[in-house]
Amino acid sequence: MVNTVLTPVQKRGQANLERLGLPTRRQEAWRLTDLKRLEAMASLPSVEGSAQHAWPSIHQGVTRFVIGTGVDPLEGVQLPEGVSPLSEAELEQALGHTLDRCGCAETWPVELNHARSQRVLALRVRGSVAPLEIVLAAGGGLVATRVLLLLEEKAELDLFQVIPAERESAAAPLAHSHVIEVHLGQEARLRHGVLASASDDSSLLAHLAVEQEPRSSYDFVSVCRGWRFGRLEPRVLQVDGQATTRLTGLAMTGTDEQFATHTSxxxxxxxxxxxxxxxxxxxxxxxxxxxxxxxVPRAAQRTDASQLSRNLLLSNRARVDAKPELEIVADDVRCAHGATVSQLQQDQLFYLRSRGVAADEAAALLLKGYCCDVVDRLPSMAPSWLASAAINDPARPL
Amino acid sequence: MIRPDAELLLDISDLHASVEDQPILKGVNLQVRAGEIHAVMGRNGSGKSTLSKVLAGHPAYRVTGGSVRYRGDDLLTLEPEQRARLGVFLGFQYPVEIPGVSNLEFLRVSTNARRETQGQEELDTFDFEDHVRERLKVVQMDPAFLDRSVNQGFSGGEKKRNEILQMALLEPVVSILDETDSGLDIDALRIVASGVNQLSSPETASILITHYQRLLDEITPDYVHVMAAGRILRTGGRELALELEQIGYDWVDEQLAAEGVV
Known part of the structure; x- marks a missing residue:
């Protein structure tokens, strides 16, 4: 479906992009960003992506949606019980609501998506439903995709999003602009995994806005690797507190890549x-x-929050910037945060080598060990993707 | 078992080594033949652990003089993993915890690295599981330890048993066990010692670094060496360990003073 609802959104997006202009390094949120890469990405033409043969087969009991292809993602898909598409009228009412509430409707990456996306996959979830998998198709150029999920009261869902970056021609730069809005009703539960893996000249701007009603639970796991330029922005709003949020992320960079994770x-x-x-x-x-x-504003008494940022530097020319940003007004709260930067432990490397494991293999084992507490938390569909030719990179195992 | 005609496995000659430019080993001489069990004793700081780490190739230790030949070849030019593959094993005083790396996977990768060097076939996951379960009996270890991360959350005794399990899997030619008895209760000590005894053969040799006679009650050494100030000061038979138990190390100071070392 080409959503007519999106026509005015696109126009507004284009107008706002012109008004905003490209971000500058004077803006705190973009201070460290390689803006040349952002500009290069934004100048790519909009294209439609295509499904790839290297994708693994669909797990039994899982429903897969492919978005960004120019084809209606619901075409030929048997929706599982409890999942239904939103009508145009419902969509008109709901689209953008969570982005507004999370205060990100007019940020640059979201406006880029507004200006470019042609379709939105909009689903309502009732009750406990079978897992969903959403795959973002890629092409040579910029593929813009948008998703809206409404989880009703007590709904339960496992959602796995895969963002591979295969290309038909290695020469063409490739980019994803993705926005997902999620509304969790009271006591709803969402386990949400994102696996975004690329190579060569690929860019990613992914924006997630999540609104949580009381006693809902949102468990987000992201693994991002190989983007020459990438930015992942999960924003969560607990509208009346009393909800549970868990964010677990891993960002792996190599060569001259730059990847930023901005959580809020x-x-x-x-x-x-x-x-x-x-x-x-x-x-x-x-x-x-x-x-x-x-x-944590004044209304958020008895909030219990902890944030830990752990960083591993594999080269003395690599750079990590990690910044916690806590605004606490309420006085009866527990907010802990910490950040560590380390290198591969020499005593661990020697221990493995002293058992006959070659130095590079030992380093790979240690790296895998370092990553596994995030990677292992991805949904059950993840291992077959990780092993597939679409994702697997022998040089950088996960 | 002392056999003068047995193969000379390890020949350490006038070995000098330092760590962070601090000389620690100052002329170690030691010959180890097949079938022999050597005990190296001495006070803390005498260089015992440094000797073991230098033999295993720890990158933080720099050899500044002398030579080590392993079965006739220069050991010191080899990377740590090459030494291990050729049959040199170091049992760590403090086995390292490696979160996230499965003990089973680690054991399989290391066993296969050694097997490849010995010209044996690699074991696949299933064959290796059978093999490792058999070897677990040597140290009476619970198979549940295989599913955990390497040494993580292991008690002191479990870590040392895991070391001997690795020894059982790697079938080394020369084993250097650095204070394998430290931190063990009597039962764990017996299990570990029994493991080492089961793995001893006329073709292999062991160097036990220890502070205590009690390990040597379980594993009978052919030679006992006393290290001090970075070299071997005295060598004797098993009776030397018993004597040390009686007289301590005060004589070491006197001897070093007489030699003008301190």
Whole structure:
């Protein structure tokens, strides 16, 4: 379906992009960004992506949607019980609501997506449903995709999003602009995994806006690797507190890649909780950025939040910038945060080598060990993707 | 078992080594033949652990003089993994914890590296599981330890048993066990010692670094060496360990003073 709802959104997006102009390094959120790469990405033409043979087969009981191809993602898909598409009228009412509430409707990456996306996959989830998999098709150029999910009260869902970056021609730069809005009703539960893996000249701007009603649970796991230029922005709003949020992320960079993870969690009511672990592995001359904002206004008494940023530098030319950003006004809260930067432990390397494991194999084992507490938390569909030719990179195993 | 005609496995000659430019080993001489068990004793800081790490190829230790020949070849030019593959094994005083790396996978990768060097076929996952379960009996270890991360959350005794399990899998020619008895209760000590005894053969040799006679009650050494100030000061038979138990190390100071070392 080409959503007519999107026509005015596109126009507004284009107008706003012109008004905003490209971000500059004077803006705090873009201070460390390689803006030349952002500009190069934004200048890519919009294209439609295509499904690839290297994708693994669909797990039994899982429903796969392919978005970004120019074909209606619902075409030929048997929706599982409890999942239904939104009507145009419902879509008109719901689209953009969570982005507005999370305060990101007019940020540059979202406006880029507004200006470019032609379709939105919009689904309503009722009750406990079978897992969904959403694959973003890629092409030579910029593929813009948009998803809207409404989880009703007590709904339960496992959602796995895969963002591969295969290309038909190695010469063509490739980019994804992706926006997903999720509304979690009271006591709803969403386990949400994102695996975004690329190689060569690929760019990613992914923006997630999640609104949580009380007693809902949102468990987000992201693994991003291989983007020459990438930015992942999960924004979570606990509208009345009393909800549970868990954010677990891993960003791996090599060569001259730059990847930024900007997370934001805001508690607008009491007794909410956040458990956040963000890991980065930076090799070669790459640059990994983490910015973790947590807002605890006066209304958010008895909030329990913890944030840990762990960074592994594999080269002395790699760079990591990790910044917690806690705004705490409420006085009866527990907010812990920490950041570490380390290298592969020499005593661990020697231990493995002293058992006959070659130095590079030992380093790969240690790296895998470092990553596994994030990678192992991806949904059950992840291993077959990780092993597939679409994702697997023998030089950088996960 | 002392056999003068047995193969000379390890020939350490006037070995000098330093760490962070601090000389630690100052002329170690030691010959180890097949079938022999050597005990190296001495005070803390005498250079015992440094000797073991230098033999295993720890990158933080720099050899500044002398030579080590392993079965006739220069050991010191080899990378740590090459030494291990050729049959040199170091049992760590403090086995390293490696979160996220499965003990089973680690054991399989290391066993296969050694097997490849010995011209044996690699074991696949299933064959290796059978093999490792058989070897677990040597140290009476619970198979549940295979599913955990390497040494993570292991008690002191479990870590040392894991070391001997690795020894059982790698079938080394020369084993250097660095204070394998430290931190063990009597039962664990017996299990570990029994493991080492089961793995001893006329073709292999062991160097036990220890502070205590109690390990040597379980594993009978052919030679006992006393290290001090970075070299072997005295060598004797098993009775030397018993004597040390009686007289301690005060004589070491006197001897070093007489030699003008301190």
């Amino acid at each position: 969690v805001c508690f607008e009511g009491p007794e909410g909780s956040l458990d956040q672990l963000q890991k980065a592995v930076a090799a070669d001359r790459s640059h990994s950025i983490f910015n973790g904002a947590i807002q």
